[in-house]
Amino acid sequence: MTKNLFTPIIFVSLVLIANTSFAQSDNSSMDGGLLELAMQADVGTSGAEAFTLEDGVVTSISNVESAFLVLPEPYDNFELSIEYWAEPATNSGVYIRCLDADAISAGSCYEINIWDENENPDNRTGAIIHFVPPLIAIDSLSQWTTMIIRAEGGHIVVTVNGQTTADLMDETYVSGHIGLQYGGDNGAVKFRNLKISAL
Numbered sequence: 001m002t003k004n005l006f007t008p009i010i011f012v013s014l015v016l017i018a019n020t021s022f023a024q025s026d027n028s029s030m031d032g033g034l035l036e037l038a039m040q041a042d043v044g045t046s047g048a049e050a051f052t053l054e055d056g057v058v059t060s061i062s063n064v065e066s067a068f069l070v071l072p073e074p075y076d077n078f079e080l081s082i083e084y085w086a087e088p089a090t091n092s093g094v095y096i097r098c099l100d101a102d103a104i105s106a107g108s109c110y111e112i113n114i115w116d117e118n119e120n121p122d123n124r125t126g127a128i129i130h131f132v133p134p135l136i137a138i139d140s141l142s143q144w145t146t147m148i149i150r151a152e153g154g155h156i157v158v159t160v161n162g163q164t165t166a167d168l169m170d171e172t173y174v175s176g177h178i179g180l181q182y183g184g185d186n187g188a189v190k191f192r193n194l195k196i197s198a199l
Contacts, residue, residue, distance in 0.1 A: 034071060034194045041072040043177070044101045050182050057192045060182040068095065068104045068179035069191075076175035077199040080149045084114055085190040088141050091115050091183030093129075096151060097173035104179045106130055112149055112158050112166070114181075114189070116141050126158055126165025134165040144192075152199050 035058050042048040050067030051058045058069060076097070086092055091114075098109035105111075111129040118124045122133035125140055126147075138145075138160045150157045154171035157164065180191050 034196065035069075035191065038069050038071050038180075041070075043070040043072045044068055044104065044179070057190055058180070059190045060188050062188065063185050064182070066184040067182045069182075070098075070101050070104065070177050070179040072101075072177075074176050075151075075178060075196065075198075077152045079151075079197045079199060080178065081146065081193070081195045082180075082191055083144050083146050083193045084140075085144050086114055086116070086141060087187035087189075088117055090187030090189050091118075091181075092189040093181045093183075094147065094149060095177075095179040095181060096149060096156075097176040098179055099173065099176050101177045101179070104177070104181075108173075109176065109179070110151075110156060110168075110173055111181075112147070114140075114147070115183075126160045128156065128158065128166045128168050131170060132166050132168050135167070136163055136165060138163065138165060150199075 035056065036053060039048045039051065039053045047067060047069055050061055050064045051069055052061060082094065093111050093113045095104050095109040095111050098104045100108060106129045110131065113123055113127045113129055114125050115123065116125050116139060123129055124134050125138045126134040140160060146161055148159045154169055156168045158166040182189055
């Protein structure tokens with residue numbers, strides 16, 4: 001009698017464990033191929049043609065106009081980690097929850113700026129343009145720098161090399177595309193190690 005009861009209990013337990021593991025894998029970090037995927041998909045009106053990809057590093061091409069390398073799938077709640085390298089005059093940024101992949105701008109997305117030498121201190125690296133200035137001044141020029149963006153509901157937190165630069169409560173944009181900006185022929189920018197974890 002005990003044996004007959006024990007067997008289905010074990011079976012149910014294994015099913016629950018399997019389902020839990022599957023759910024966790026759905027939310028696991030997606031990396032190692034997102035930049036390559038964006039290059040291949042070439043989403044948006046101007047995108048992959050403004051970049052090269054070699055050994056997992058995306059580099060802007062000089063003498064081309066402003067462009068965005070856009071991830072093909074939209075995201076709502078996530079944590080994004082990326083490393084960037086920018087020259088002193090570079091105007092770049094990470095755009096999130098963009099409403100239209102073909103019309104990315106600071107007026108239709110949250111733009112997390114990458115521009116250490118912006119003349120307006122409210123728009124320097126780590127700021128969320130049109131929403132909050134950077135909490136601190138960041139020095140990230142000509143070195144690999146890690147930016148982490150956490151967007152959960154209406155709460156967006158940005159850190160650069162472990163220092164919080166923006167903490168925003170706002171619900172203007174709830175879901176959309178992610179775009180990496182090359183601001184034009186004012187300085188090179190490179191991106192690598194893009195990772196996104198669903199929240």
